Amino acid sequence: MSRFLAPRLASLEAYVPGEQPREMQYVKLNTNESPYPPCPAVERAVSTAAVRRLNLYPDPAGSELRRALAARYGLAAENVLLGNGSDEILNFAFTAFASPEKGAACPDISYGFYPVFAALHGLPLLEVPLKEDFTLCPGDYYGLDRLIVFANPNAPTGLSIRPEQVEDILRHNPDSVVVVDEAYVDFGAESCAKLVKQYDNLVVCMTFSKSRSMAGARLGFALAQPALIADLETIRCSTNPYNINSLTLAAGAAAIGQDEYYMENCRRVAQTRAYTKEQLDRRGFVTLPSLANFLFTSCPGLDGGELYRALKARGVLVRWWDKPRLRPFVRVTIGTPEQMNVFLAALDGIREER
Amino acid sequence: MSRFLAPRLASLEAYVPGEQPREMQYVKLNTNESPYPPCPAVERAVSTAAVRRLNLYPDPAGSELRRALAARYGLAAENVLLGNGSDEILNFAFTAFASPEKGAACPDISYGFYPVFAALHGLPLLEVPLKEDFTLCPGDYYGLDRLIVFANPNAPTGLSIRPEQVEDILRHNPDSVVVVDEAYVDFGAESCAKLVKQYDNLVVCMTFSKSRSMAGARLGFALAQPALIADLETIRCSTNPYNINSLTLAAGAAAIGQDEYYMENCRRVAQTRAYTKEQLDRRGFVTLPSLANFLFTSCPGLDGGELYRALKARGVLVRWWDKPRLRPFVRVTIGTPEQMNVFLAALDGIREER
Numbered sequence: 001m002s003r004f005l006a007p008r009l010a011s012l013e014a015y016v017p018g019e020q021p022r023e024m025q026y027v028k029l030n031t032n033e034s035p036y037p038p039c040p041a042v043e044r045a046v047s048t049a050a051v052r053r054l055n056l057y058p059d060p061a062g063s064e065l066r067r068a069l070a071a072r073y074g075l076a077a078e079n080v081l082l083g084n085g086s087d088e089i090l091n092f093a094f095t096a097f098a099s100p101e102k103g104a105a106c107p108d109i110s111y112g113f114y115p116v117f118a119a120l121h122g123l124p125l126l127e128v129p130l131k132e133d134f135t136l137c138p139g140d141y142y143g144l145d146r147l148i149v150f151a152n153p154n155a156p157t158g159l160s161i162r163p164e165q166v167e168d169i170l171r172h173n174p175d176s177v178v179v180v181d182e183a184y185v186d187f188g189a190e191s192c193a194k195l196v197k198q199y200d201n202l203v204v205c206m207t208f209s210k211s212r213s214m215a216g217a218r219l220g221f222a223l224a225q226p227a228l229i230a231d232l233e234t235i236r237c238s239t240n241p242y243n244i245n246s247l248t249l250a251a252g253a254a255a256i257g258q259d260e261y262y263m264e265n266c267r268r269v270a271q272t273r274a275y276t277k278e279q280l281d282r283r284g285f286v287t288l289p290s291l292a293n294f295l296f297t298s299c300p301g302l303d304g305g306e307l308y309r310a311l312k313a314r315g316v317l318v319r320w321w322d323k324p325r326l327r328p329f330v331r332v333t334i335g336t337p338e339q340m341n342v343f344l345a346a347l348d349g350i351r352e353e354r
Numbered sequence: 355m356s357r358f359l360a361p362r363l364a365s366l367e368a369y370v371p372g373e374q375p376r377e378m379q380y381v382k383l384n385t386n387e388s389p390y391p392p393c394p395a396v397e398r399a400v401s402t403a404a405v406r407r408l409n410l411y412p413d414p415a416g417s418e419l420r421r422a423l424a425a426r427y428g429l430a431a432e433n434v435l436l437g438n439g440s441d442e443i444l445n446f447a448f449t450a451f452a453s454p455e456k457g458a459a460c461p462d463i464s465y466g467f468y469p470v471f472a473a474l475h476g477l478p479l480l481e482v483p484l485k486e487d488f489t490l491c492p493g494d495y496y497g498l499d500r501l502i503v504f505a506n507p508n509a510p511t512g513l514s515i516r517p518e519q520v521e522d523i524l525r526h527n528p529d530s531v532v533v534v535d536e537a538y539v540d541f542g543a544e545s546c547a548k549l550v551k552q553y554d555n556l557v558v559c560m561t562f563s564k565s566r567s568m569a570g571a572r573l574g575f576a577l578a579q580p581a582l583i584a585d586l587e588t589i590r591c592s593t594n595p596y597n598i599n600s601l602t603l604a605a606g607a608a609a610i611g612q613d614e615y616y617m618e619n620c621r622r623v624a625q626t627r628a629y630t631k632e633q634l635d636r637r638g639f640v641t642l643p644s645l646a647n648f649l650f651t652s653c654p655g656l657d658g659g660e661l662y663r664a665l666k667a668r669g670v671l672v673r674w675w676d677k678p679r680l681r682p683f684v685r686v687t688i689g690t691p692e693q694m695n696v697f698l699a700a701l702d703g704i705r706e707e708r
Contacts, residue, residue, distance in 0.1 A: 002581035004531045004555065005588075006453050014591030017414050028410070037406040046601065051400045052391040054570035054605070056382070057563070060371050084438055087594045099360045120592045177358045201358065213409035216600035227356035234359075237368030238474045240441045246570035247400065247601050251408070 008122060015116045018319050027342050029333040030317040032155075032184070032294050034213040034269070036336075038251065039261040042214075045254035046247050058246040060237075065249050068256040069221055073193045078226040081233060082252075084243045086183060086207040086220030090149070091117055092235040093203060093222075097177040098123050098147035106149045107136055109157065109325060111181060114149050123147075130157075134288060134296075138165045142172040151181040153189045156319070156331040158290025160189040170199045177228065179203045184292035186211035186266045187273070193223050200225050203232075210293055212255050212262050217248040269293050273334045279344050283351075298328040299347075307350070314346040362476060369470045372673050381696050383687040384671040386509075386538070386648050388567040388623070390690075392605065393615040396568075399608035400601050412600040414591075419603050422610040423575055427547045432580040435587060436606075438597045440537060440561040440574030444503070445471055446589040447557060447576075451531040452477050452501035460503045461490055463511065463679060465535060468503050477501075484511075488642060488650075492519045496526040505535040507543045510673070510685040512644025514543040524553045531582065533557045538646035540565035540620045541627070541688075547577050554579050557586075564647055566609050566616050571602040623647050627688045633698050637705070652682040653701075661704070668700040 001010065018031040066080040073079075083089035094117040098104045103124035106114040118125035128140050134157045141148055148169065153160035170178050182204055185191045192204050203224040209215035222232060236243060244252075255262065273290060280287045280297050287297040299307055307330050308320035319331045332343065355364065372385040420434040427433075437443035448471040452458045457478035460468040472479035482494050488511045495502060502523065507514035524532050536558055539545045546558050557578040563569035576586060590597060598606075609616065627644060634641045634651050641651040653661055661684050662674035673685045686697065 001588075002554070002579075002585050004451050004529075004582065005585045006450060008453070009450065009585075009588070012588055012592055014588050015595055016591075017411070017595050020411055020413055022413060022417070031411055033411060034409045036409060038408050042408070043402050043405045046400060046405045048397050051397045051605075054392050054396070055388045055390060055567040057371070057374055057385055057387060057569040058572070059374055084599075085594060085596055087596070091593050096360060096363065097358050099362070116592050120589075175358075200356070209411070215411040215596075216408040218412070218596060218599040225356075228358065231356050231359045231363075234355075234363070234366055234368050235474075237370075238366055238470050239445050240439060241369055241371050242439055242441070242569075242572060245438075245572040245599060245602055248599055251405075 012119050013116070015113045019317060021317070026315055026317045027335065027339050028317050029335055029339065029343060030319045031215075032210055032333045033215050034210060034265060034293070035339060036213055036265045038213045038255065039258040041254040041258045042251045045250040050247060050250055054246060057242055058244060058249055060241045062244055062249055065253045065256070068253050072256050072259065073223055075193070075196060075223060079196060079223055079229060081222040081224070081229050081236065082244050083220040083222070084240070085209065085218045086181070086205050087113060088243065089205050089220050089222045089232070090114070090179065090181065092232045093149070093177065093179050094118065094121050094123065094147065095235050096231045100124070102146040104147040104149060105141070105144045107154065109134065109154070111151050111155050134159055136161055138168040141169045144173060145176060147177055147179070148173060149179040149181065151183065152192070153184045153290065153292040155184065155292065156294065156321070156326070156329070157288050157296050158292040158294060159288055160291045163190055163192050163195060166192050167195060167199070170195070170202055174201060177201050177203060179205055181205045183207045183210055186263065187293045188270050188291035196223050196225060200227065203228055208252060208255065211266050213265070214251060214255065217251050219244065219248050219252045269334050272337050272340055275337065276332070276334060276340045276344070283347065294331050294333045296329050296331050298330070303327065304329045310350045311343070311346055314349060316343050316346045366473050367470070369467045373671060375671070380669055380671045381689065381693050382671050383689055383693065383697060384673045386564055386687045387569050388564060388619060388647070389693060390567055390619045392567045392609065393612040395608040395612045396605045399604040404601060404604055408600060411596055412598060412603055414595045416598055416603055419607045419610070422607050426610050426613065427577055429547070429550060429577060433550060433577055433583060435576040435578070435583050435590065436598050437574040437576070438594070439563065439572045440535070440559050441467060442597065443559050443574050443576045443586070444468070444533070444535065446586045447503070447531065447533050448472065448475050448477065448501065449589050450585045454478070456500040458501040458503060459495070459498045461508065463488065463508070465505050465509050488513055490515055492522040495523045498527060499530060501531055501533070502527060503533040503535065505537065506546070507538045507644065507646040509538065509646065510648065510675070510680070510683070511642050511650050512646040512648060513642055514645045517544055517546050517549060520546050521549060521553070524549070524556055528555060531555050531557060533559055535559045537561045537564055540617065541647045542624050542645035550577050550579060554581065557582055562606060562609065565620050567619070568605060568609065571605050573598065573602050573606045623688050626691050626694055629691065630686070630688060630694045630698070637701065648685050648687045650683050650685050652684070657681065658683045664704045665697070665700055668703060670697050670700045
């Protein structure tokens with residue numbers, strides 16, 4: 001820390017993303033990436049001709065991609081905001097819709113970035129405990145009178161609530177914005193995008209990083225009523241109006257045009273998830289019923305940290321958090337069936353050794 | 355504006371970038387893009403293989419590119435921060451190094467985004483008037499005791515100060531951070547990058563958008579001592595740790611490896627600038643001596659707004675601001691010699707008509 005840092009930021013602890021090792025080959029099941037590549041239409045969109053035009057700025061309005069996303073979700077372009085990944089959009093929402101007087105609320109166990117955004121903006125954060133079984137109870141969110149943010153499906157649990165339950169939260173917080181972070185929704189949960197027309201306090205946040213195989217391209221989007229999108233646009237254009245690069249805009253539009261390819265990949269991930277869970281059940285693991293592209297699982301008698309380290313030593317990266325309630329578990333991304341068999345074989349090797 | 359927007363943001367006016375028309379063909383001399391494409395090494399770096407790996411997250415540390423930039427500027431990787439364009443870095447600096455108690459300072463005529471950042475963060479902004487001839491006087495910046503930001507060369511004037519004059523400002527503000535925005539430095543001015551080792555309060559901010567023909571890829575960087583970079587990294591990782599996409603990281607590293615190509619392009623732009631200024635002089639225009647890739651010029655007897663509209667009607671886009679002191683002028687990006695001849699012919703046509 002330099003002597004120049006604003007004092008209010010002195011205790012700010014940045015978000016720590018999962019390991020992204022560059023040198024050694026791991027079976028990488030730690031950051032919830034898709035195991036499948038982008039479709040050929042995306043390869044064609046990122047053409048040599050497009051690279052030759054990089055001397056020109058991108059379209060700051062992202063009009064073509066916003067139109068494509070609007071059509072995909074049965075909405076209008078004015079309902080769509082584009083972000084440099086959905087993290088950027090979440091940050092915009094914390095900027096626009098929370099005040100230091102009222103603050104924000106999120107589940108006590110959820111995406112680890114929410115508390116970082118709250119700290120960055122000096123917002124008191126109400127962390128609402130999940131139930132003992134890690135489920136989210138809508139009643140715990142009634143009348144909170146502050147910005148509410150949760151992931152659905154939740155991370156790292158993979159558990160989800162139904163749109164009717166989200167509506168219950170929306171109706172009991174008519175004067176607060178509710179952000180539903182649907183980063184993992186395409187792997188089996190039901191989206192709240194269809195509720196956007198009905199609720200003026202709903203922001204649905206999605207990403208191309210998971211189901212659409214574009215984590216490396218950085219693209220997220222929000223769906224909401226035009227007034228909320230306009231506010232988020234004000235923040236976007238007051239921080240970085242050219243926030244999405246030309247190649248990612250082109251890749252995103254091409255990907256939306258090939259939606260069937262990506263939704264088929266999601267079905268494959270869901271099958272592999274069912275297979276992996278069954279294999280873990282057979283081995284005596286306790287695994288939550290996930291609708292995301294990862295499993296949250298614990299091995300009786302083996303601490304999550306020990307399991308994480310033993311797997312890493314065998315070339316398999318998973319994620320583990322040294323935090324109350326999370327310690328017994330590891331979060332395992334669903335890769336290809338072949339990758340999951342390597343993971344399962346590594347588990348067997350670890351158990352044999354003990 | 356929705357009823358949910360935080361009241362402190364109710365009067366926030368976003369930055370308005372120059373027009374980026376998608377449909378009609380213009381000779382586009384309005385947003386200071388390079389008229390030359392990226393080098394072939396950049397085309398190769400954005401390969402089909404790289405697109406196929408977009409399912410994986412980028413390196414959040416940007417290590418390879420930071421090492422390449424450090425080597426280019428005679429510094430270490432710890433002296434380098436990467437941004438999604440330099441706008442993002444400027445926003446990080448306003449976040450990290452200014453407080454609502456002390457605020458920030460910038461020239462009254464400069465990059466129009468500085469006042470937007472100040473408003474976004476609720477910072478009082480001291481706008482220091484440039485002299486009558488649009489030059490910046492270092493003495494006006496002595497002991498300001500707040501974050502200081504200026505562009506060098508300045509925009510939209512193109513005028514610059516010498517590193518010794520920047521040092522004068524640095525020495526007279528030992529307890530404040532001074533950000534020197536060198537977006538246009540490669541077209542003829544002298545960089546303050548060499549001062550980074552000496553001054554712990556200096557941040558030099560640069561971009562790939564202008565001299566390196568990558569406006570569409572979104573890439574900026576800052577050079578500073580490690581303690582300042584660490585603070586900016588804390589802000590970066592508290593907003594968007596994966597802020598640079600994989601293809602831009604690869605393109606940036608490839609571009610730095612071909613520096614001679616880009617510096618030769620800068621020399622061509624400087625030649626075209628000299629030619630254009632001479633042609634404007636002959637036509638009786640008043641043009642400031644620019645060291646950037648644009649000219650700030652006015653036509654006696656013709657308002658800047660009129661000139662802007664008349665040029666647009668003839669298919670040439672330039673930039674004009676409806677603001678005191680700026681109104682008589684237009685800012686004209688230096689394109690290829692062919693583009694500048696179209697611009698000059700359009701001027702002649704406009705004058706003939708009158």
